Amino acid sequence: MTLPTTAAALPDRLWQAVTGGDEQEAVGLVRAALAEGVDEEALLLDVIAPVQARVGVEWAADRITVAQEHTATAINERVIACLAHHPPSAAPPTPPRGRATVSCIDGEWHAFPARLVAEVLRLRGWQVDYLGAQTPTPHLVAHLHRTNPDAVLLSGSIATHLPTAHAAITACQAIGVPVLAGGRAFGYDGRYARALGADRWAADARGAAAVLAGGLARPHPAARRQAADDLPHLADQEYTMVVRSRPHLVKETLVALEERLPAMRDYSDAQRERTAEDIAHIVDFLATALYVDAAEIFTAFLTWTADILEARNVRARSLVPALDALSEQLRDFPRAVRLLREGTTALHGPSAPGPEMCA
């Protein structure tokens, strides 16, 4: 680190360092930038966050391996940890502005966005409890009883966690703590956060900090609602039926695909398992679309999957027979059949940006 770091070149250089697994270089770059007076929040949100976003994009395009993706994420986390331990330049200890809990939806593995929000809030003077990824909702609720924060910031990246998010949102509100939802799972404009009754939604870490600074009203306990009131369409039980029969649906769809696509009969066990996992994902997203009653969740997932498959030279059209087979099995469920039909249409049309799927 002898060269002066220019802020403009920083994201590229950090990208090189994290994908190369070079932690010393990555931490050195960020420390040098801090020493040169680059704002800590700008480092987090305008350097580290875009690098992490690029990790996802490059993985989707099959330009980096799973190992590189995980290594890069781990090193980015270490870089943030170094920043967090870096003594703030001129910050006399002041009483916190308030207390906030940052948590991922139960089952959500993408902790990075939540981590960024937690660090940004800390920088802005909040007392933050960061619960991280894979936080069971009972832990979250117990934590709220213990700490009585001003708000919960609930982060989710993958849409399939929305039903769990709904349970968490109503649980937090029931004990009088408002919920600020964020992350890609809630839709690009927060539409699913609204559908699930979250008090507020924010597009990014700065937005979340602004909402928190403006103050969130505590949900009025007397106005407490039943979770089912948000989503009256659940009365048709289609979501429940699809979730309950998931293994059966996957099995039957596999059998149907083998009938329709002769090439599948020569698949290895590993290949067959991959296919089964793909079908299971389709069923999961279908179920989520049924839960939220939003076809877009399903179609966005399908077009995104098609792009992923295409990047790996797999013909995306194999998805359509899977949808056909599912339609056949779910023929008694009108909402599911409609979603599957819209999915097929989406796959024939131009591709669109979709949600991030687990690597």
Add this chain to the structure above:
Amino acid sequence: MLVVDRHGGLVRVNEAARVLLRGAAGGDGAAARVPSWLADAHRRVSDGLPGADPGPPTGTIDDRFFEAHPTPGADGDVVWWLVDETGRHHAENALSDALARSEILAEVSSALLSSLNVPRCMEVAATMAAEHLAEAAVLVGPPQGRRHPLTYARRGGPVTQVTRRVDVSIVPGLPEALQGFPPVPARWINPGDIPDWVIPDDFAGPVGSVIVTPLPGHGLPAGALILLRSSTEQAFTENEELLARLFAARAGSALSAAGLYSEQAAITATLMQDLLPPPLTSVHGVEYAGGYRASQDQERIGGDFYDVHPGADASRSTLVALGDVAGKGLEAAVLTGKIRNTLHALLPLADDHLQVLSLLNGALLTSHHTRFATLVLASVRRHRGHVELRLTSAGHPPPLIVRNDGMVEEVPTRGTLVGALPTVTARTVEAVLAPGETCLLYTDGITEARGGPLGDDLFGEHRLRRALAECAGMPAEAVVERVRMLTAQWLGAGGHDDMAAVAISAPKPGSLAALDGRADGGNPRRHR
């Protein structure tokens, strides 16, 4: 009955109405006068307008309550029939009071029951008291040392909470209310007797009436509530006092439940502290990362455990232990605590794994526990950029090593479990990790995770190996994260056993751990 002409003049009055109206006019024998509410109703009827309220016009004459029914007469006169409805009116008022009261109490109950956090409960109780019972409310909590938590609420205003040293004894009735003994009813006190600290800063005007109410905590002191009204407001009625008592009973129950919960949660947290998996970081130039998931998601501890005991300096071995006690839940967790303590005490002997296992075996056999355990021990030392391992399994799944070329090797160490047989036998195996390579210790909760796309398959060792093959060259925490993520996805919403994994990695040249053995920053993911 009375007849009124279109100008509001009385045309005829029967005997009953005469007595009634004369009484209303003062009983001095002067001309009977029509009460104003009836005069209004008459003008509306004469002008052909609908009544101000649906139903017949009503009003009071003297202390009686009447309904007036009009009948058109000749020349625009109106015949008014007055019906005495006093009894029904009282009954209706009482009913609507009772309804309003129970509505308030239902709202209060659901608001108070929503939180088990004591300050939050106090905030809710004070806010609702100020909203429904008085202009302002002060909730005085039971003393913490010499200080009392005080919650001030004013109707429509913000709530302030402070903990202050205040003299409660000068407020009449407050010491008894706070002690919860002797049982005292809510009592009125003279506004002149209250000290300044009782009055919220922004209270408008002089205090007119004050009530002190104990919050019954059923065996625990829950605090007391002071209700204030300014002198311009009317004093508390009998019904309002009743409501205050009912309110206090609910607030007291909620506060004592929240107090009990907080106390229990604090005790649990203290007792669990040593049973939680420790946060791992780099030690003496070697990266360590651990992952833990208890079988019950409501619990954070279980029958799996791991520890990393750093060597006294970089030339000495670091001892890693990972194991699995038969059973799950709290009882198994308590035994993991004993095993971890015993291993800690045996650290001076850590170089001789068999001796450590034998002594641990003896300790477990002589304890009252009937459970046994499997574990794997690893002595780890960094030497010239490579990491030297000595691994011993005691009835535990053998560790796996991920080589840089993606090969996954099983370390062929075997041994008997501990805590079941009089003697243990085990074979220690040595291995070396090149920079970038990882050794994974894991419990069978991972390989026996049941789920997958078809719902009922074991994750199995071959899937674990396949997953690890993709982890070549990854840092320790990324390997553990990958394994945890894949097993979590495999499980879906299904049940599972306790799961634990520890990765021991030889850092690559670019790693901070490789520099001097202690990466600052540590492991950022374990801030729970």
